[in-house]
Amino acid sequence: xxxxxxxxxxxxxxxxxxxxxxxxxxxxxxxxxxxxTARADESGVYDAELSAGWTIITAVNGGYLLALVGRALSxxxxxxxxxxxxAHYLTSSVPGPAVIxxxxxxxxxxLSTGQASLFQYDENGAEIERIRVVAxxxxxxxxxxxxxxxxxxxxxxxxxxCLGPEAGPxxxxxxxxxxxxxRLRLDPATAGWAVGAPSGKGEMRAWFELADGRDAxxxxxxxxxxxxxxxxxxxxxxxxxxxxxxxxxxxxxxxPGPLRxxxxxxxxxxxxxxxDAEVWDSAGHLVAQxxxxxxxxx
Amino acid sequence: xxxxxxxxxxxxxxxxxxxxxxxxxxxxxxxxxxxxTARADESGVYDAELSAGWTIITAVNGGYLLALVGRALSxxxxxxxxxxxxAHYLTSSVPGPAVIxxxxxxxxxxLSTGQASLFQYDENGAEIERIRVVAxxxxxxxxxxxxxxxxxxxxxxxxxxCLGPEAGPxxxxxxxxxxxxxRLRLDPATAGWAVGAPSGKGEMRAWFELADGRDAxxxxxxxxxxxxxxxxxxxxxxxxxxxxxxxxxxxxxxxPGPLRxxxxxxxxxxxxxxxDAEVWDSAGHLVAQxxxxxxxxx
Numbered sequence: 001x002x003x004x005x006x007x008x009x010x011x012x013x014x015x016x017x018x019x020x021x022x023x024x025x026x027x028x029x030x031x032x033x034x035x036x037t038a039r040a041d042e043s044g045v046y047d048a049e050l051s052a053g054w055t056i057i058t059a060v061n062g063g064y065l066l067a068l069v070g071r072a073l074s075x076x077x078x079x080x081x082x083x084x085x086x087a088h089y090l091t092s093s094v095p096g097p098a099v100i101x102x103x104x105x106x107x108x109x110x111l112s113t114g115q116a117s118l119f120q121y122d123e124n125g126a127e128i129e130r131i132r133v134v135a136x137x138x139x140x141x142x143x144x145x146x147x148x149x150x151x152x153x154x155x156x157x158x159x160x161x162c163l164g165p166e167a168g169p170x171x172x173x174x175x176x177x178x179x180x181x182x183r184l185r186l187d188p189a190t191a192g193w194a195v196g197a198p199s200g201k202g203e204m205r206a207w208f209e210l211a212d213g214r215d216a217x218x219x220x221x222x223x224x225x226x227x228x229x230x231x232x233x234x235x236x237x238x239x240x241x242x243x244x245x246x247x248x249x250x251x252x253x254x255x256p257g258p259l260r261x262x263x264x265x266x267x268x269x270x271x272x273x274x275x276d277a278e279v280w281d282s283a284g285h286l287v288a289q290x291x292x293x294x295x296x297x298x
Numbered sequence: 299x300x301x302x303x304x305x306x307x308x309x310x311x312x313x314x315x316x317x318x319x320x321x322x323x324x325x326x327x328x329x330x331x332x333x334x335t336a337r338a339d340e341s342g343v344y345d346a347e348l349s350a351g352w353t354i355i356t357a358v359n360g361g362y363l364l365a366l367v368g369r370a371l372s373x374x375x376x377x378x379x380x381x382x383x384x385a386h387y388l389t390s391s392v393p394g395p396a397v398i399x400x401x402x403x404x405x406x407x408x409l410s411t412g413q414a415s416l417f418q419y420d421e422n423g424a425e426i427e428r429i430r431v432v433a434x435x436x437x438x439x440x441x442x443x444x445x446x447x448x449x450x451x452x453x454x455x456x457x458x459x460c461l462g463p464e465a466g467p468x469x470x471x472x473x474x475x476x477x478x479x480x481r482l483r484l485d486p487a488t489a490g491w492a493v494g495a496p497s498g499k500g501e502m503r504a505w506f507e508l509a510d511g512r513d514a515x516x517x518x519x520x521x522x523x524x525x526x527x528x529x530x531x532x533x534x535x536x537x538x539x540x541x542x543x544x545x546x547x548x549x550x551x552x553x554p555g556p557l558r559x560x561x562x563x564x565x566x567x568x569x570x571x572x573x574d575a576e577v578w579d580s581a582g583h584l585v586a587q588x589x590x591x592x593x594x595x596x
Contacts, residue, residue, distance in 0.1 A: 083570070084543040084591045086384035088411050088432050090404045105430060106388045111542065113386050115430070132403060132413070134386050134432055136542050136591075143568035148533065150500055151564035202448055235446065244409065244434055245382040247545045249591050251567060266449035267584050269549060270441035272381070274587060286565050289572060291589050293382045293434075293547050 022213035029053070029181060029212050030220055034064070036072045036100060044102040046072045050120070052095035055177045060093040062131075062243045063226030064178070069100055069116045069133045070222045076102040077112045079137040081218045086134050086247040093120060093130045111138045140218060140253045153280045154262040156187060159207050163191050182227060183209040183258075193233040202231045202265035202273075209258045216254040216281070218288075224259055225277045225290035231265040232273060232297055239297025241273070246292035257282030271296050320511035327351070327479060327510050328518055332362070334370045334398060342400040344370040348418070350393035353475045358391035360429075360541045361524030362476070367398055367414045367431045368520045374400040375410045377435040379516045384545040385431045391418060397425065409436045438516060438551045451578045452560035454485060457505050461489050480525060481507040481556075491531040500529045500563035500571075507556045514552040514579070522557055523575045523588035529563040530571060530595055537595025539571070544590035555580030569594050 023029065033053060036046035054064035070082050098120050105113040113136045119127035156162075162185035187205035192198050208224050209216075216224065225248050230241040263277045273296050279288040321327065331351060334344035352362035368380050396418050403411040411434045417425035454460075460483035485503035490496050506522050507514075514522065523546050528539040558578045563571045571594050577586040 084386075086386070086432065086543060086545055088382075088384070088403075088434055090411060105386075105427065113388060113430070129404065132411070132432055134384065134430055136386055140568075143570075146569065147567040149565040149567050245384060245545070247384055247543070247589065249572060249589075251565060251570065267447040267549060267587065269445040269447050269584070270438075271444070272441075272549065274547060286567070289565065289589075291545065291547075291587075 023210070025215055025217050028210065028214035030067070030210050030214055030223070034068045034071050034219065036068065036075060038075065044076050044104070046075065046100040046102070048072075048098045048100060050093055050095050050098050053177050053181055055095060057176070058094065060095060061178050061223070061227065062089060062246065063223040065093055065118060065131055066133070066226065066246065066248070067219050067222040069118050069131060070135070070219050072100040072102055073114045073116050073133070073135050073137060074219070076104060076116070077114045077137045078107055079112045079139055081138055081140040082135055082222060082248070082250050083111065083138045084136050084247065084249050085222060086245070088132050088245045089243045090129050090131060093118070096120065098130070099127065105134070110142070111136050113137075140250065143252075147285070149286060151278070151286050153260065153284060154205060154278070156205060156260050159185060159258060162187055162207055178227070181211050183211050184228065190234050193229075193236070193238065198234045198236045200235060202235045202268065204228045204231050204234055204263040206261055207258045208261050215256040216259050218250045218253065221250055221254065221259070221279055221288045222248055224261060224279055225288060226292065228261055228263055230294070231263050231275050232268070235265065235268060237297045241294045241297050244272070244293045244295065246290060248288060248290035250288045252281075252285050252287045254279075254281035254287045255283035255285070259287070268296055321508070323513055323515050326508065326512035328365070328508050328512055328521070332366045332369050332517065334366065334373060336373065342374050342402070344373065344398040344400070346370075346396045346398060348391055348393050348396050351475050351479055353393060355474070356392065358393060359476050359521070359525065360387060360544065361521040363391055363416060363429050364431070364524065364544065364546070365517050365520040367416050367429060368433070368517050370398040370400055371412045371414050371431070371433050371435060372517070374402060374414070375412045375435045376405055377410045377437055379436055379438045380520060380546070380548050381409065381434050381436045382545065382547050383431060383433040383520060384543070385429055386543045387429050387541045388427050391416070391428045394418065396428070403432070408440070409434050411435075438548065441550070445583070447584060449576070449584050451558065451582060452503060452576070454503060454558050457483060457556060460485055460505055476525070479509050481509050482526065484527075488532050491534070491536065496532045496534045498533060500533045500566065502526045502529045502532055502561040504559055505556045506559050513554040514557050516548045516551065519548055519552065519557070519577055519586045520546055522559055522577055523586060524590065526559055526561055528592070529561050529573050530566070533563065533566060535595045539592045539595050542570070542591045542593065544588060546586060546588035548586050550583050550585045552577075552579035552585045553581035553583070557585070566594055
């Protein structure tokens with residue numbers, strides 16, 4: 001436990017060094033780019049603009065989309081925080097206008113459930129559904145403090161020993177605007193694929209912050225669980241690995257400071273793979289878990 | 299690997315011994331109790347009867363519900379097999395009539411996506427939604443044979459060394475009709491809670507078969523992932539642990555013979571816990587994975 005605290009302290013010190021330029025929750029690149037605007041004439045319908053800033057090659061990142069839909073559901077439901085969010089990805093999103101249609105499914109005392117679909121438009125203006133989400137929301141601040149977890153934080157090198165973009169070529173090949181939105185520092189043990197030497201284990205670990213220093217919150221963690229390079233890279237499979245379905249559980253409000261994200265794949269078979277992510281905050285709490293089913297690169 | 303094969307052989311021998319009474323896929327208790335009947339006058343709408351045979355205390359088992367909704371989606375979609383099924387549980391189901399309303403969301407070449415809600419009726423005949431599901435279906439038989447999994451089967455005692463109902467008091471306290479529908483044999487290491495000595499690890503492992511010997515298929519695995527005693531029992535928390543959300547990935551058609559199911563909980567915190575299940579078939583393949591978010595017993 002002590003060595004872990006030293007690591008976290010390292011991360012905090014690093015954070016302090018650039019605190020002068022730090023954006024805040026509510027006033028940041030991520031908040032501006034996930035803004036949703038309620039339509040005055042249609043209840044539960046929100047307009048949004050998918051920013052070109054969160055793309056990989058030409059597709060909008062799936063975690064960014066999830067955060068955007070999550071923000072709309074947060075507006076539509078009486079409870080503020082995503083507890084469990086299940087998303088099925090239908091078609092690839094592109095930068096530009098979008099509309100999110102929400103439905104309140106059930107309102108309970110401690111949890112409420114909603115559904116949302118994000119649509120974009122074809123050349124005739126018809127709506128094309130991109131992603132469909134069912135989610136249960138609650139209030140993380142209202143949860144009791146009991147922690148009986150048996151999970152331990154993954155072994156992680158110190159922040160300063162992980163690899164940022166300055167370490168060499170862009171960690172994701174191709175044109176990837178999202179790289180500039182994030183301050184990702186990859187564990188060198190899971191970065192071998194960038195120099196043609198993947199570990200073969202199907203693991204990806206990174207320190208994660210938004211580039212403008214905005215601290216994490218439940219919505220930004222919906223982005224974080226799908227923002228690392230895919231684990232198939234570490235299995236030696238370079239290429240597109242589209243998400244079929246992703247479910248995230250947000251378990252606790254994260255402490256300020258960088259997150260540590262660990263993603264593992266155990267079962268690559270039949271052309272599909274699962275990616276299990278866990279997100280740890282700077283105080284050593286497991287704050288989110290997610291699992292996705294993705295197609296393996298062809 | 300050799301010791302595992304011996305275990306599986308043991309399981310097969312056990313299965314052979316009662317083969318005379320074995321039901322088959324399509325003609326079994328499970329198939330009859332998950333029958334859905336398409337309404338002639340409403341496309342995509344299916345009537346069903348929730349059987350009292352699959353209850354725990356008074357509530358209908360969540361895995362049984364999922365299998366029933368899964369069967370309706372299998373009828374509604376052009377692809378036969380559930381690949382990823384996300385269910386949000388809204389209200390408790392009771393034995394009796396139900397209606398499943400499905401929607402085809404998207405039809406693709408290799409995957410199609412659908413949505414389904416199961417409703418029951420209040421005293422005035424109004425529909426009450428019990429469970430809402432979004433799922434992507436494909437054809438397991440069409441998948442390539444590549445397996446690059448790093449997952450290994452969990453350490454499991456031989457079938458004959460696990461504990462069936464004959465070992466003592468009912469493994470789940472109370473009146474539980476579902477116990478008679480299943481042939482569960484618990485790993486003694488995860489059965490201590492039944493005699494007041496839980497391991498504290500948050501694990502549950504069992505050999506799983508349907509009581510009439512019907513072999514497993516993708517639909518029965520939707521039942522299997524939520525049919526063991528809850529892991530919170532092994533953490534010393536006896537009581538009701540309702541599922542909020544459960545997502546199952548079916549990765550492969552299971553071989554005939556008993557399944558081995560291993561469920562773990564790593565993060566019990568803030569009044570909630572996750573349950574991660576993996577299902578292994580008698581041929582040593584990881585055939586399904588699931589994760590649920592549940593409330594911890596109060």
